[in-house]
Amino acid sequence: xxxxxxxxxxxxxxxxxxxxxxxxxxxxxxxxxxxxxxxxxxxxxxxxxxxxxxxxxxxxxxxxxxxxxxxxxxxxxxxxxxxxxxxxxxxxxxxxxxxxxxxxxxxxxxxxxxxxxxxxxxxxxxxxxxxxxxxxxxxxxxxxxxxxxxxxxxxxxxxxxxxxxxxxxxxxxxxxxxxxxxxxxxxxxxxxxxxxxxxxxxxxxxxxxxxxxxxxxxxxxxxxxxxxxxxxxxxxxxxxxxxxxxxxxxxxxxxxxxxxxxxxxxxxxxxxxxxxxxxxxxxxxxxxxxxxxxxxxxxxxxxxxxxxxxx
Amino acid sequence: xxxxxxxxxxxxxxxxxxxxxxxxxxxxxxxxxxxxxxxxxxxxxxxxxxxxxxxxxxxxxxxxxxxxxxxxxxxxxxxxxxxxxxxxxxxxxxxxxxxxxxxxxxxxxxxxxxxxxxxxxxxxxxxxxxxxxxxxxxxxxxxxxxxxxxxxxxxxxxxxxxxxxxxxxxxxxxxxxxxxxxxxxxxxxxxxxxxxxxxxxxxxxxxxxxxxxxxxxxxxxxxxxxxxxxxxxxxxxxxxxxxxxxxxxxxxxxxxxxxxxxxxxxxxxxxxxxxxxxxxxxxxxxxxxxxxxxxxxxxxxxxxxxxxxxxxxxxxxxxxxxxxxxxxxxxxxxxxxxxxxxxxxxxxxxxxxxxxxxxxxxxxxxxxxxxxxxxxxxxxxxxxxxxxxxxxxxxxxx
Numbered sequence: 001x002x003x004x005x006x007x008x009x010x011x012x013x014x015x016x017x018x019x020x021x022x023x024x025x026x027x028x029x030x031x032x033x034x035x036x037x038x039x040x041x042x043x044x045x046x047x048x049x050x051x052x053x054x055x056x057x058x059x060x061x062x063x064x065x066x067x068x069x070x071x072x073x074x075x076x077x078x079x080x081x082x083x084x085x086x087x088x089x090x091x092x093x094x095x096x097x098x099x100x101x102x103x104x105x106x107x108x109x110x111x112x113x114x115x116x117x118x119x120x121x122x123x124x125x126x127x128x129x130x131x132x133x134x135x136x137x138x139x140x141x142x143x144x145x146x147x148x149x150x151x152x153x154x155x156x157x158x159x160x161x162x163x164x165x166x167x168x169x170x171x172x173x174x175x176x177x178x179x180x181x182x183x184x185x186x187x188x189x190x191x192x193x194x195x196x197x198x199x200x201x202x203x204x205x206x207x208x209x210x211x212x213x214x215x216x217x218x219x220x221x222x223x224x225x226x227x228x229x230x231x232x233x234x235x236x237x238x239x240x241x242x243x244x245x246x247x248x249x250x251x252x253x254x255x256x257x258x259x260x261x262x263x264x265x266x267x268x269x270x271x272x273x274x275x276x277x278x279x280x281x282x283x284x285x286x287x288x289x290x291x292x293x294x295x296x297x298x299x300x301x302x303x304x305x306x307x308x309x310x311x
Numbered sequence: 312x313x314x315x316x317x318x319x320x321x322x323x324x325x326x327x328x329x330x331x332x333x334x335x336x337x338x339x340x341x342x343x344x345x346x347x348x349x350x351x352x353x354x355x356x357x358x359x360x361x362x363x364x365x366x367x368x369x370x371x372x373x374x375x376x377x378x379x380x381x382x383x384x385x386x387x388x389x390x391x392x393x394x395x396x397x398x399x400x401x402x403x404x405x406x407x408x409x410x411x412x413x414x415x416x417x418x419x420x421x422x423x424x425x426x427x428x429x430x431x432x433x434x435x436x437x438x439x440x441x442x443x444x445x446x447x448x449x450x451x452x453x454x455x456x457x458x459x460x461x462x463x464x465x466x467x468x469x470x471x472x473x474x475x476x477x478x479x480x481x482x483x484x485x486x487x488x489x490x491x492x493x494x495x496x497x498x499x500x501x502x503x504x505x506x507x508x509x510x511x512x513x514x515x516x517x518x519x520x521x522x523x524x525x526x527x528x529x530x531x532x533x534x535x536x537x538x539x540x541x542x543x544x545x546x547x548x549x550x551x552x553x554x555x556x557x558x559x560x561x562x563x564x565x566x567x568x569x570x571x572x573x574x575x576x577x578x579x580x581x582x583x584x585x586x587x588x589x590x591x592x593x594x595x596x597x598x599x600x601x602x603x604x605x606x607x608x609x610x611x612x613x614x615x616x617x618x619x620x621x622x623x624x625x626x627x628x629x630x631x632x633x634x635x636x637x638x639x640x641x642x643x644x645x646x647x648x649x650x651x652x653x654x655x656x657x658x659x660x661x662x663x664x665x666x667x668x669x670x671x672x673x674x675x676x677x678x679x680x681x682x683x684x685x686x687x688x689x690x691x692x693x694x695x696x697x698x699x700x701x702x703x704x705x706x707x708x709x
Contacts, residue, residue, distance in 0.1 A: 047383070060522055082382075089335050089380030093383065125367060
């Protein structure tokens with residue numbers, strides 16, 4: 001029987017922690033929570049390749065570590081290539097009998113900068129070569145570790161330190177790069193979006209992605225109180241609003257088949273989401289209308305794909 | 312059973328990789344390295360070599376994939392050249408600092424711009440300080456021998472460092488020469504099975520590549536420096552063991568007819584063989600000359616070099632790379648520094664040529680030696696001189 005975490009989640013989630021206490025993530029960090037849940041879903045038989053970024057810096061200051069599973073960090077831009085080597089290495093060593101046969105999940109962890117900007121070439125290459133690995137992108141929509149600089153995953157209208165709102169600028173003037181769709185366009189067996197505000201859905205997807213043969217991609221919405229300028233007790237609520245407004249829909253693409261995981265009959269207005277965060281505070285109504293139109297359009301496109309390519 | 316056959320240097324290196332029973336090859340094609348990965352891909356496709364061939368999308372990913380594979384305990388190989396080596400530069404430091412014994416062939420190539428697919432040592436010199444053990448080859452036989460040797464030394468439990476085997480693009484990579492291939496049983500005798508002591512394993516969770524705050528970074532880097540310096544003993548032991556099994560002996564610094572010679576020429580790589588013929592001719596004429604082939608580039612063989620130049624009056628260094636705005640060829644400044652403070656050490660002269668595939672004939676080396684002797688007598692205000700380069704400026708003042 002296939003495990004279904006959504007239905008039986010409460011009984012199936014392990015109480016074991018693979019990401020130890022004592023890490024240095026900011027108070028109220030959505031990414032830390034999502035990472036903890038992802039690790040629970042992955043379990044013990046895993047090797048994690050981590051790109052430079054918040055996760056790496058907050059969990060591995062020599063001489064201590066938060067990791068209770070094997071973990072490697074090399075550089076910022078190459079985590080998909082490093083995990084390619086881990087996967088290819090394990091596979092051939094097992095085939096040659098140099099390492100005992102075992103189902104070890106190869107998992108890459110990176111932020112949105114490491115994924116949508118500097119790491120996209122390595123990621124695309126690893127997808128195309130069909131390595132058996134899971135890539136987790138923790139998207140907090142800017143270079144938070146270096147101090148809130150814009151990335152190509154920063155949403156339109158957000159103020160960051162390198163695309164600040166000013167007299168002549170609304171901040172970010174481009175629409176967020178759609179990495180889940182770019183991943184799905186590689187025709188990999190599994191691509192999905194997830195959010196720590198929907199913990200069982202997140203764990204279910206991480207597990208699915210790890211179990212599937214071939215490349216899998218899960219794009220995880222990661223509210224960042226420090227960079228988004230919201231209260232530290234709001235990460236979960238903001239994550240829910242992102243889904244309920246259609247800004248960050250939860251869906252999965254399994255072998256080309258689309259499925260919407262949280263389908264609401266009526267979306268909330270984007271304004272409800274935008275007003276929770278200081279990074280959007282400067283936006284005038286006309287910009288909010290523009291964002292609403294864009295979200296409506298993108299959501300309609302996604303719905304059309306779901307109708308067209310239903311699972 | 313060994314056999315003597317005609318082999319291109321690139322294919323000789325590929326044969327060594329096969330006989331080393333490598334586990335993972337990750338490579339990206341770049342001229343003039345291509346014949347190496349092509350041959351390896353063919354071996355894997357035909358089942359001659361049981362390895363994973365990962366056709367990565369860039370050199371940056373080639374080295375990153377090697378790093379990942381080595382971290383789970385796989386014997387790992389890649390090859391690149393010139394701009395490809397530059398593109399993976401960042402990852403070279405990772406392999407050495409994380410003590411992952413990747414072996415890499417560098418088919419030495421010039422750096423753009425202007426684009427040149429042909430050979431020189433600009434690529435090798437730019438990765439001098441990346442923490443890799445580095446050797447240069449003179450011919451196809453050495454391309455085979457040094458590749459095999461590289462696995463033996465890099466994987467030694469007392470070393471655990473990556474090794475770069477340099478051989479000249481086109482001048483060597485595309486040259487077919489007689490090569491003695493040993494039997495598999497001899498290779499197995501020389502090269503033990505790879506057992507990486509720090510392999511990533513869920514049964515023994517380990518954190519690899521943690522970040523270092525200022526109170527740890529310095530200690531980590533000095534430990535790395537101690538490790539590569541210490542590796543020289545194993546480098547030499549590896550040469551000796553290689554000689555005992557295969558009958559070909561190599562040394563960090565290889566003098567050729569230097570006994571009693573007043574003037575010495577120092578070269579690296581395939582040009583050393585051309586220079587040897589010039590030394591032979593000049594010796595026959597009764598000139599007091601000799602040659603030094605510098606094989607080991609890192610860790611630098613200070614003591615061996617000092618011994619080799621003892622008694623010489625002039626040491627002419629031939630570089631295939633310019634250190635722009637610097638003190639001359641990179642090898643010459645290295646050697647000046649190595650000999651600084653030596654009582655009765657030779658005067659060191661710097662010559663630069665053979666850039667971007669420009670051939671250096673025997674005549675050119677004759678000129679270098681003659682001109683060197685002339686400078687030794689009359690003196691010169693130039694920091695270095697160029698060889699065979701058109702235009703008025705042949706020397707550069709400091």
